[in-house]
């Protein structure tokens with residue numbers, strides 16, 4: 001079954017978050033945006049804005065700290081809340097990439113964790129689709145068996 005193969009491939013390829021990040025960076029359109037002047041400038045602006053608004057601390061760490069977590073770490077990376085690569089067209093990709101409200105200034109640890117969760121959500125969604133397809137297949141097989149039995153007069 002195609003979907004089953006997809007899940008297997010998905011599991012093998014994206015076994016580790018590092019592999020997922022490597023795959024993402026290999027996307028030519030993604031590379032073009034991330035290495036472009038427009039993104040570099042927006043990224044600097046976001047870091048500067050975060051320095052003013054949050055003292056340069058990680059936005060996720062601050063959320064966690066307010067909820068009783070550990071002391072915040074400094075933000076060193078800028079994250080896209082809705083991933084650029086989730087877009088289907090070049091225009092959509094650019095819209096997500098350059099949307100200031102789609103950005104978060106994060107520390108390395110929180111950035112890694114957020115991407116791990118994103119990957120997990122995608123994997124779980126694919127798994128649910130597979131379960132649904134399997135259930136449908138079982139139902140269709142039962143119906144076919146039933147029809148066969150009627151034909152044979154069993």
Ligand SMILES: [Zn+2]
Nearest residue numbers: 058061107110
């Ligand atoms: Zn953090």
Ligand SMILES: [Zn+2]
Nearest residue numbers: 078079080111
């Ligand atoms: Zn990110």
